[in-house]
Amino acid sequence: MENVKRPTIRDVAAAAGVSQTTVSDALSGKGRLSDETRKKVHDAATKLDYQPDAIARGMRGQGLGLVGISIALENEANPSAVWYWISIASHASEAILNAGFALVQLPHNATLLTKLRVPLDGVIVVDPLENDEVIRHFRRKKIELVTIGRDIKRPQGPWLDDDYEGGMTDLLDQTVVPGERISVVTFGLHKSYIADALRGLDSWASASGSPVQQLHCDQLDDHVVDAVLHKTMAWHAQVIVAQNGRIATRLLQRLKALGIRVPEMVRLVSVADSPELQFLSPAITAMQPHPAELGAMATKVLFDRLNGIGTEERKLLPMDIFIRSSAPLCRVPVPD
Amino acid sequence: MENVKRPTIRDVAAAAGVSQTTVSDALSGKGRLSDETRKKVHDAATKLDYQPDAIARGMRGQGLGLVGISIALENEANPSAVWYWISIASHASEAILNAGFALVQLPHNATLLTKLRVPLDGVIVVDPLENDEVIRHFRRKKIELVTIGRDIKRPQGPWLDDDYEGGMTDLLDQTVVPGERISVVTFGLHKSYIADALRGLDSWASASGSPVQQLHCDQLDDHVVDAVLHKTMAWHAQVIVAQNGRIATRLLQRLKALGIRVPEMVRLVSVADSPELQFLSPAITAMQPHPAELGAMATKVLFDRLNGIGTEERKLLPMDIFIRSSAPLCRVPVPD
DNA sequence: TTGAAAGCGCTAACAG
């Protein structure tokens, strides 16, 4: 609530001895004024500390300069997911502010979104679910939308992501010998990154003759995790691929508790890296996502679209592989 | 950018056969209309799917319904800080949305804030620094402000926090025998929570005759951390108090690497808990902050102030103590 | 190269 009575365009016009139109044009850089007039206006504006009122400006159809961001975070205490989210949001935020826009934090919940009164110029949705209700909400309102990851049931519109499919084949190339037995432990299947990673894994495994066992963990308590691990061991898995850092961390804890040594008895790999994985012992091999870059790129794509510049609809970032001791390098990749 | 041409108040007025004012009053619930008229207007509005334009409404001085939130996060990869921040933000966000407001994510950086064009109705600043520039920025603009934690150099305005001072004396009561030697390891001293915790520690120590060694760590690499630990050992510390979860985690790693067993050879305590501390081995004893509650309360205080309801300026939440194996219970507290 | 006037969608003030 700006309690101070701010100067209006009229005050500046009076001070500079010109019309409101002239002030408006001078300050928004329209090329129809003499340099002299322009300077006169700028001086007056500076002296009065004039800042155009964004609301009034918005009424003229410019929009307010608000970009929303929404992420499907199922659990606030999941450090991997939270790190990912914060990295995206903080980098998007900086780009957005530099454009004079503001970042509105949105819940991933269509009912709550209904209560939102302010008009958004655009929205970034991170890690959408299947038939994502937030995406549907904004599409219905015809608000410009960019997603990081995609709705696997409705993969429309512009989206960006790390290349989990390609990353997975690279990762397996470097850490698994063809023919070795691979267990995959998933937790949720509704996000696109896991579908992509599984696709990469399946194609690598069928090309190289590795059997794959897919296991699903619906909870992360000791009991459930131990049951999953028993299955992998009974199946004689040599490598366990965990869906994300959170699961990898839990699996490692329970492997240790059960006396199963990593990497000697079984190797462990995480699809998505997050900072804590390097501090575990053994540190966990993983593919690195690029939340900071994705946040900045999503903002750029969004702004381009708001400005009517059609940009490529999809972009995949190649992933880096961090080989750590939970699954050491086992083959040097051969250049073709 | 809402590309659809939305119905205006005029359309509703025409459809209902009344004046614009009547529509405005009917929809904003002013008590001067007959129920019959009111219903007629509501029906017309529903049929047209009319939503009042927030921007135009804002022009009449209602404000836009935007609350900003800014946190001083020195490192995105610090899981404890990030967990704290996310918990506050997500709970504040929900309360804010339910009030029809939106949460704007702000950087902790006055220069970037200068570029912000949209007018905020209020701001929540989390963990301000000394002479916090963000606080000064918003105070200068006369924007309603609530802080979680306080600027220790300028502790003005309404603020909320966990009671680190009281929590610390409770923690020491339960885990330290009077007379034992306590090392405190700090990392930054500019935030109020650490000042409060140190005050609690000092008063407890002087009341119970425990010597205190205060050590400062300006970086968290192995070399610096090891040097600090050598000092604590040379001083024969029996308990190490770490400023937060991040530092506690690093200290524990290095203690293990140096072959110093916890809690047998030295006990370790963290001022602020975060989820990962319970998964370390040994799990680390700590005081639990209440970010979710603080986020919700800050929102409430802010709204009360926006509505002109003066509320208590300060509030401290009592902290819970989580006794874990890094510093087990050593005395049962005696009820007086 | 500049200015005057119209009006964005809404609500507050003032009439009836």
Added chain:
DNA sequence: CTGTTAGCGCTTTCAA
């Protein structure tokens, strides 16, 4: 109880 009028601060015609 309801309607008419004025204007929030700005940008956009349109005219000079």
